[in-house]
Amino acid sequence: SFYSWWQLCLGNNRCDCLPQVSKRCAVIGGSGFLGRHLVEKLLDRGYSVSVFDIRQSYELPGVTFHQGDLCDKQALLSALKDVSLVFHCASPAPSSDDRLLFERVNIRGTQTVIQACLDAGVQKLVLTSSASVVFEGTDVKNGKEDLPYAKKPIDYYTQTKIEQEKLVLEACNKPKGFLTVAIRPHGIFGPRDPQLVPTLVDAARQGKMKFIIGDGTNLVDFTYVENVVHGHILAAEHLRADSPICGKPYHITNDEPIRFWDFMSEVLVGLGYPAPRFHLPYTLVYGLALLLLLLTWILRPVMSFKPTFTPMRVALAGTYHYYSCEHAKEHLGYKPVVSLKEGIARTVASYPHLRRGA
Numbered sequence: 028s029f030y031s032w033w034q035l036c037l038g039n040n041r042c043d044c045l046p047q048v049s050k051r052c053a054v055i056g057g058s059g060f061l062g063r064h065l066v067e068k069l070l071d072r073g074y075s076v077s078v079f080d081i082r083q084s085y086e087l088p089g090v091t092f093h094q095g096d097l098c099d100k101q102a103l104l105s106a107l108k109d110v111s112l113v114f115h116c117a118s119p120a121p122s123s124d125d126r127l128l129f130e131r132v133n134i135r136g137t138q139t140v141i142q143a144c145l146d147a148g149v150q151k152l153v154l155t156s157s158a159s160v161v162f163e164g165t166d167v168k169n170g171k172e173d174l175p176y177a178k179k180p181i182d183y184y185t186q187t188k189i190e191q192e193k194l195v196l197e198a199c200n201k202p203k204g205f206l207t208v209a210i211r212p213h214g215i216f217g218p219r220d221p222q223l224v225p226t227l228v229d230a231a232r233q234g235k236m237k238f239i240i241g242d243g244t245n246l247v248d249f250t251y252v253e254n255v256v257h258g259h260i261l262a263a264e265h266l267r268a269d270s271p272i273c274g275k276p277y278h279i280t281n282d283e284p285i286r287f288w289d290f291m292s293e294v295l296v297g298l299g300y301p302a303p304r305f306h307l308p309y310t311l312v313y314g315l316a317l318l319l320l321l322l323t324w325i326l327r328p329v330m331s332f333k334p335t336f337t338p339m340r341v342a343l344a345g346t347y348h349y350y351s352c353e354h355a356k357e358h359l360g361y362k363p364v365v366s367l368k369e370g371i372a373r374t375v376a377s378y379p380h381l382r383r384g385a
């Protein structure tokens with residue numbers, strides 16, 4: 028009957044059986060890892076997309092590229108023409124560790140993004156923040172969104188992600204018709220990720236992945252990229268003046284915390300490398316990482332090198348950091364769409380060139 032057909036459509040939370048209405052949105056950072064996955068899903072869902080990024084990494088029908096720096100308001104304005112919804116997922120890579128660059132792009136650049144949205148008449152802004160905004164290098168177990176921002180963030184990246192999130196959430200202004208929300212993912216992984224798997228394999232190839240830091244029981248969230256995308260789109264589609272999500276942050280995870288070292292081992296073994304086996308005390312490795320960092324600073328005038336085990340990575344590898352996504356379930360109707368097991372299998376299969384011996 029018509030009624031049961033309609034119920035089926037509603038139950039799917041999206042109607043695949045009706046033609047999708049064309050909607051226009053912009054993805055700032057749309058050439059990056061998360062950004063491109065987001066763009067692909069938005070196209071699937073009937074959106075046309077304007078990508079704004081400092082580089083263009085692909086071409087797709089339905090996507091218009093605007094190359095530029097998000098600190099340049101005029102450049103942003105041409106990408107935001109006729110756009111009512113903006114996703115902001117651009118950031119310098121956390122490993123760049125460049126304070127001035129983070130401050131320029133994540134803080135002043137985000138102020139420029141907000142101003143450009145207001146000037147262009149954009150109605151909704153969805154920010155990709157990070158669950159790390161509450162992480163100080165010590166255990167976070169099932170952390171909820173009401174945890175205070177880190178007073179001592181572990182690095183400049185996190186420090187500027189905190190300021191960025193505050194700016195976007197404070198810009199939410201119902202009377203002006205400008206609504207904002209922040210998604211806080213954690214440990215995103217999946218095909219085309221330039222960070223997690225490549226760093227891991229690089230360390231394994233150099234023989235540095237033999238050791239487990241600490242006792243190896245610390246639980247962590249790793250979130251498959253399609254779940255992060257799903258959380259962003261749900262947030263955008265639930266963002267209305269009468270919704271409780273306006274001006275709020277939401278954790279998006281796989282809702283399956285896993286031991287950090289089990290996750291690393293599954294990826295490594297999947298790619299043909301041995302799993303780490305020998306334990307090293309956390310404080311010893313953290314101390315060594317600090318020492319190494321000091322050495323890179325002292326030697327900077329004569330030589331430069333990038334250590335694999337930075338204090339930030341050691342803290343992430345040796346502590347608990349997993350977050351509750353109950354609020355996203357309640358307010359956004361969020362539920363992970365790809366399990367951790369399936370996500371790892373798809374990720375491993377997507378990196379044939381990183382397999383041992385390739």
Ligand SMILES: NC(=O)C1=CN([C@@H]2O[C@H](COP(=O)(O)OP(=O)(O)OC[C@H]3O[C@@H](n4cnc5c(N)ncnc54)[C@H](OP(=O)(O)O)[C@@H]3O)[C@@H](O)[C@H]2O)C=CC1
Pocket residue numbers: 055056057058059060061062079080081082095096097098115116117118119120132136155156157158188211212213214215216221222
């Ligand atoms: N990866 C993860 O585990 C997590 C990521 N996040 C957040 O998710 C977002 C996306 O991350 P991810 O996809 O991994 O990162 P990527 O580096 O893959 O994507 C970010 C994109 O933004 C671009 N960009 C950087 N600076 C500027 C600028 N000034 N103007 C315009 N574009 C710029 C980058 O270009 P280029 O590459 O040339 O710098 C890149 O294309 C970020 O905000 C990040 O903080 C949050 C939690 C976890």
Ligand SMILES: CC(C)=CCC[C@@H](C)[C@H]1CC[C@H]2C3=C(CC[C@]12C)[C@@]1(C)CCC(=O)C[C@@H]1CC3
Pocket residue numbers: 121156157158159213214215222223226227230335336340341343344
């Ligand atoms: C110990 C070691 C060398 C592990 C290799 C993997 C690491 C490169 C990743 C493990 C946890 C990851 C992570 C991030 C980046 C890559 C890792 C350190 C983020 C810092 C990316 C940006 C965020 O917002 C938070 C992430 C936390 C987890």
